[in-house]
Amino acid sequence: MSMTRLWTALALVAAAGVSLPAAAQFAKPEDAVKYRKGAYQVMAAHFGRIGAMAQGKVPFDAAAAAANADLVVTMSKLPFTAFVEGTSGTDKGSPKASIWTERAKFDEAAKKMQDEVVKLQAAAKTGNAEQVKTAFGAAAGTCKNCHDTYRN
């Protein structure tokens, strides 16, 4: 987006009294890419630690599961403002351009993930390993679903 178009957009936004468009939060598309990769990286690490418990690779630790789930919920809210136009690609792991032609469907897939990780957080708070395992599986399914559709 050119600076003129950006300022026009910001003026329209100000006039409409709504919050800033997501793209305006990043000075350059590369910044958005780094940000969302960073957010996913942190989310994946903490989600993976719950997964290791769910899969019996490490002993279940209720406090650790809850702390990790809290971080997953926080991180789950972050990447989506960073899917700004001009940041799709064809490399392995990059987002497909269909995100921008089917934005409502993409946002719905994101929302499903966000809802499932909130359920995972609630399950972790119970301290019940079986509930965590079930909720982990459901949440992992929403990751996979979106990756299968929108990730190269």
Added chain:
Amino acid sequence: MSMTRLWTALALVAAAGVSLPAAAQFAKPEDAVKYRKGAYQVMAAHFGRIGAMAQGKVPFDAAAAAANADLVVTMSKLPFTAFVEGTSGTDKGSPKASIWTERAKFDEAAKKMQDEVVKLQAAAKTGNAEQVKTAFGAAAGTCKNCHDTYRN
């Protein structure tokens, strides 16, 4: 760390009844590097949004400052478990090996940053732009201090 040494370490940890060593949270050193880079990336983005207000580049928005400060505080706690041995380097931006020979000093520098961002969070909660500006400057100083000493 070899698997044998890892298991020995884990056995010692289990025997001592303390929590897992940080390194055990990452399967490979590269995972730790990606994780801490991701955490810093997200922290920097949200810290930078407060900075833009502090520097008068965007209008002060108390609610946005508070939301960004909350995320900065959350992220500030994350990178340091990921400074595991074998992850220093000589490239621009990589950590110096002195982190591991002066770990207590490094941890102290990290703690200073964590303390200052908590103060920034408190300042943001007041909704007072001047307080946010002052606290932002102090927090930014702790970033710079640690980068000057421990980052290539």
